[in-house]
Amino acid sequence: MLQLFCALPCEAKPIIASYGLRNILHHPFQVYEKGQLRVVVTGLGKQSMVAAVAYVYGRFDLPAHTANLNVGIAGHYDAPLGATVLINKIVDKAIATSMYPVRVFSYAGRTGLLETRDSPCHEYQPIVYYDMEASGYFLTATRFSPAELVHCFKVVSDNKDHTAEQIDKNFVASLINDSLPQIDELIQQLLAVQQQLAESEQMPQELAVLLTQWKFSHYQRKQLVRILQRWQAFFPTSSVRDALSDHAVKSASEVMRHLEQKLKNLPGLL
Amino acid sequence: MIDSIYIEEEIKDHPRVINICERFPNAERISCFRYGEVFNKKAQNFRLQKQQPALILAKKHKKFVLPAPDGYGIGGTRNFYFSHMLNCLYDCRYCFLQGMYRSAHYVLFVNYEDYVEDIIAHCQQTPETDSYYFSGYDCDSLALEPVTQFLDFFMPVFRKHPQAWLELRTKSTQIRKLLEQPPIENCVVAYSLSPEPIAQALEHKAPPLQRRLESLAKLQAQGWNIGLRFDPLIYHENFSEVYQSFFATVFQQVKLDSLHSVSLGPFRLPEGYFRNVVKLYPYEKLFAGPLQSKAGMVAYEVELEQALLTFCQQQILNYIPQENFFPCQYDGQ
Numbered sequence: 001m002l003q004l005f006c007a008l009p010c011e012a013k014p015i016i017a018s019y020g021l022r023n024i025l026h027h028p029f030q031v032y033e034k035g036q037l038r039v040v041v042t043g044l045g046k047q048s049m050v051a052a053v054a055y056v057y058g059r060f061d062l063p064a065h066t067a068n069l070n071v072g073i074a075g076h077y078d079a080p081l082g083a084t085v086l087i088n089k090i091v092d093k094a095i096a097t098s099m100y101p102v103r104v105f106s107y108a109g110r111t112g113l114l115e116t117r118d119s120p121c122h123e124y125q126p127i128v129y130y131d132m133e134a135s136g137y138f139l140t141a142t143r144f145s146p147a148e149l150v151h152c153f154k155v156v157s158d159n160k161d162h163t164a165e166q167i168d169k170n171f172v173a174s175l176i177n178d179s180l181p182q183i184d185e186l187i188q189q190l191l192a193v194q195q196q197l198a199e200s201e202q203m204p205q206e207l208a209v210l211l212t213q214w215k216f217s218h219y220q221r222k223q224l225v226r227i228l229q230r231w232q233a234f235f236p237t238s239s240v241r242d243a244l245s246d247h248a249v250k251s252a253s254e255v256m257r258h259l260e261q262k263l264k265n266l267p268g269l270l
Numbered sequence: 271m272i273d274s275i276y277i278e279e280e281i282k283d284h285p286r287v288i289n290i291c292e293r294f295p296n297a298e299r300i301s302c303f304r305y306g307e308v309f310n311k312k313a314q315n316f317r318l319q320k321q322q323p324a325l326i327l328a329k330k331h332k333k334f335v336l337p338a339p340d341g342y343g344i345g346g347t348r349n350f351y352f353s354h355m356l357n358c359l360y361d362c363r364y365c366f367l368q369g370m371y372r373s374a375h376y377v378l379f380v381n382y383e384d385y386v387e388d389i390i391a392h393c394q395q396t397p398e399t400d401s402y403y404f405s406g407y408d409c410d411s412l413a414l415e416p417v418t419q420f421l422d423f424f425m426p427v428f429r430k431h432p433q434a435w436l437e438l439r440t441k442s443t444q445i446r447k448l449l450e451q452p453p454i455e456n457c458v459v460a461y462s463l464s465p466e467p468i469a470q471a472l473e474h475k476a477p478p479l480q481r482r483l484e485s486l487a488k489l490q491a492q493g494w495n496i497g498l499r500f501d502p503l504i505y506h507e508n509f510s511e512v513y514q515s516f517f518a519t520v521f522q523q524v525k526l527d528s529l530h531s532v533s534l535g536p537f538r539l540p541e542g543y544f545r546n547v548v549k550l551y552p553y554e555k556l557f558a559g560p561l562q563s564k565a566g567m568v569a570y571e572v573e574l575e576q577a578l579l580t581f582c583q584q585q586i587l588n589y590i591p592q593e594n595f596f597p598c599q600y601d602g603q
Contacts, residue, residue, distance in 0.1 A: 088274070088300050100300070100308050103274065104322045111298045142313035150313075197318060200552065226548075230558035266559055 002067040002191055003056060004039045004183075005049065007133050010169035011072050012041045014177035018184075029055060036191060046092075046116065046136030053140040065197040067149040067190040070137045071183060073157035073172055074114065077124035081162055084179050085112045085129055086186070087152035092116045092135035099138045102147040105189040109182055114154065120164045129154055149194055153186055155179050204228030206240045216252040224252075227259050234266055272417075274324035276300045276308050276375070281329050286380040290327060290417060297325075304328070309356070309373045317550045319374035320361050325417075330379035334388035338404055341599025344458065344497065344531040346402040346435065350392060353408035354379050354420055360410060360441060361474040363556055364502050367408065369543025376414065382423045389427070393434045403428075406439025406460070413442040421447045429454050439499065441476040443485045453493040458530045460497030461486050465516035468504050472556060483523045490525050498524065500586070501535035501598060503578050505559060505570055510581055517582075521589040532590055534582055535598030536575045544568040567600060 006012040009030070015021075016039055021032035029052045030041040042052035049070075056062070074085070088111045090099040103111075115128050116135035124130065134152045141150040155175045158164045176183075207228055210216075216224055231240055240259065247258050272294045279301050281287055291299065302308050305328035338349035356377040357367055368374075379385075393401050405411045405424070415421055425447075428436045435456045448459065464472070466479045477485075490496050498520065506512065537556075539547065541563055548557050562571045569575055579597065586595060 088298060089302075098302065098307055100276075100302070100311070102314060102319060102324075104318045106273070106322075113300075142311075145313070146315040146318070147311065147313050148315050148318045193318060197315060200317060200550065229548075229552045233553045233555045233558040263558075264560075 001036055001038060001060075001062065002069065002187055002194065003062075004037070004187075005042055005052060005068065005070045005133075005137055006039060007042050007044050007049065007072050008169070008172060009041050010172040011176050012039050013173050014180060015039055015071065015183065018177075018180050025059075031056065037187070042133065045132050046118070049133040049136040050140045053137055054143075057141075057144045062144065063198075063201065064145050065149065065194050065201050066145050067194040068137075068141045068145060068151070069183075069186060069190060070134055070152045071176065072131060072133065072154060073167070073175060074154035075121045075124055075130040075158040075164060076128070076156045077126045078159055078161075079129075079156045081156055081159065082175055082178055083110065083156040084182050085110045085114075085154050085156070087112060087114045087129070087134065087154060089113045090116060090134045090138050090152065091128075094118055095135070097135065097139070099135060099142075100147065101138065101151050103151070104148050104193055107186075107189070114152065121158075122163065124160050129156070146197070149190065149197065151186065151190065153179075153183060204232050209241065210255065214249075214252040214255055220252050220256065224256060227256060227263065230263055231259065234263075272297050272325045273322060274298050274300060276302050276305065276324060276326040278302055278305060278328045281327065281380055284327075284329075284380050286382075286419075287327050289419075290325070290378070290380075293417060294325075302326075305377055309371070309375060309377055312372060314372045315550075316368050316372065316374045316546075320368075323357065324375045326375050326377045328377055328379055329381050330384065334385045335392050335403070338402075339600070342404075344402065344437065344460075344533065344596050346400055348392075348396060348399055348401040349404070350389075350401060351404040351407040352385055352389065354382060354385060354405070354424075355409040355414065355418060357408070358410045359413040360476040362441075362476065363472040363474065363551065363554060364504065364537055364539075366539055366543050368550060369539055369546040376409075378414075378418055382420075386424070386427050389434060390431065393431055397433065400433045400435055400456075402435040402437065404437045404439065406437065410440050410442055411438040412440040412444045415442075415444045415447060425451065425454070425457070428456055432456050437497065441473065441482060443477050443481050445485050445489055448489060448494060449492055453495070455495070458495045458497045459486075459489050460499050460531075460533075462499045462501065463516075463520060464500075464504065465512045467512060468506070472504065479519075483520065487523055487525075490528050493528065495530040496524065496528060497530050498532045499535075500582065501533060502537035503535065503582060504537055504556070505574060505578060509578065513582055514585055517585045517589065526590060529590065529594060531594055531596055532586055533596045533598055534579065534586065535600070536569055536578060538567050538569040538600055541566050541568055569600075 016032045021034045024033045025031035032039045040052050042049045121130040157167050275297045305326045335350045335352045338351050343349045437458045437460050439460045441462050461482050469479050560571050561568050
């Protein structure tokens with residue numbers, strides 16, 4: 001699953017239309033989804049973004065290998081309107097914190113530094129992009145997922161010659177619409193990264209079945225996961241249940257004891 | 271090779287930083303205050319980052335030279351290590367770095383002069399006694415030499431201080447700089463070696479065994495002292511046949527008269543690091559094998575470890591005298 005977080009409905013609209021997403025939730029946040037893609041409209045400002053990110057992780061019980069992309073508009077001193085940037089550093093002076101999304105894929109586009117502010121920017125410093133949500137998004141999302149799966153993509157909507165007061169929702173929607181190819185490229189890249197992480201976090205194959213057949217305590221469950229991982233490493237095509245069928249196994253403890261015994265004389269690395 | 275370079279603000283104008291950035295003109299440059307705010311963050315995945323590590327250029331502020339762990343040495347009584355760099359180009363699955371560090375980014379501390387000052391100060395504490403300085407603890411000493419130019423700076427220092435011994439621990443074939451200069455007596459180029467099937471299974475991105483042996487032979491021909499580091503020993507089926515054949519291959523190609531030292535060590539990881547690597551590689555056979563936890567270390571079961579060490583020691587001592595042999599000891603053994 002890849003989640004896109006947009007502060008404004010007009011930022012989300014072109015993405016929703018392009019991917020044919022369906023509205024699945026109205027309150028407390030508008031959420032749209034189809035297949036592996038979900039768009040969350042968070043509302044303006046850091047606090048709204050923090051609330052939305054935390055909410056969806058809890059609401060949908062998301063695993064750590066969930067990919068995230070904040071898509072939205074940003075201001076810049078002199079970058080042309082419609083210029084796009086993948087953020088490599090987020091600064092929030094209000095909380096004296098710098099944050100670093102980690103890119104583990106190739107990206108040919110522009111990258112840059114973003115400062116998150118508490119109110120719209122009217123004074124632009126050269127080099128820096130400005131928004132009002134990214135720091136809240138990044139700090140919250142990285143409580144749940146690694147920084148390699150938390151990224152931020154911005155489209156320049158205002159600069160010293162065309163200030164924030166001149167922005168309207170149709171203009172924003174058109175900026176995002178024109179950036180859909182880059183957004184799609186990022187989505188594909190992030191899904192590929194997420195897939196790699198998902199494979200390494202995959203639970204062992206027969207865990208669910210064993211958990212329904214015997215009652216394991218919380219601690220035993222953790223031990224069982226490790227036993228099954230070891231089993232799968234050495235016997236990837238051999239069923240644990242078949243191995244247990246020789247024994248009259250009556251309890252979770254006996255399951256673990258028998259499997260540990262079978263793992264005692266492993267053939268070795270090669 | 272390097273797509274992103276993080277640079278501490280304090281050293282952005284350092285000549286080494288400028289030089290390194292010129293090598294990677296297309297890499298994005300990201301400033302940071304201290305490397306730790308990138309390198310030490312919790313929410314990172316070492317395994318993912320290993321595919322595309324960034325380079326972090328930083329300044330080290332303290333603890334340039336540290337005492338080497340007990341049981342770690344090649345003949346000296348004063349043993350130290352220093353890490354001009356954190357993390358390694360290679361991706362050996364048994365390596366403790368993947369369990370110790372949250373990030374796989376390469377951190378290069380550019381203030382080499384401060385390291386040298388501390389090395390000389392340590393030497394001056396006991397001018398009558400040789401001191402040994404191990405440089406390949408947190409990285410491969412030579413693998414990134416074209417970027418770090420570590421040898422260019424440090425070799426003249428050790429050339430000037432014959433009572434300071436330098437060990438370069440490596441799997442690399444980046445030996446050009448060594449071949450371009452006369453050898454020094456107080457430097458040991460120590461190759462980490464494993465049998466080819468183990469190297470293929472576990473030593474990802476590292477040069478194959480035969481290429482390391484060829485580099486080793488070139489260095490020996492030039493007159494450099496060579497060390498052989500059979501560490502870690504990895505248990506597997508047909509262990510004895512594979513290692514017997516491996517030692518025969520190695521000692522056939524090594525000139526014993528310029529062989530400084532041979533060390534031997536079993537696979538071992540501190541418990542906390544082991545837990546981390548299992549989270550990264552839960553289905554890795556190496557971590558699923560006959561291991562036990564004892565006194566804070568995860569290693570092969572005692573009898574198995576003893577059998578491995580005894581066998582390998584016997585094999586090695588068929589080729590070299592005892593005084594050149596330094597088995598590694600570790601806590602919990």
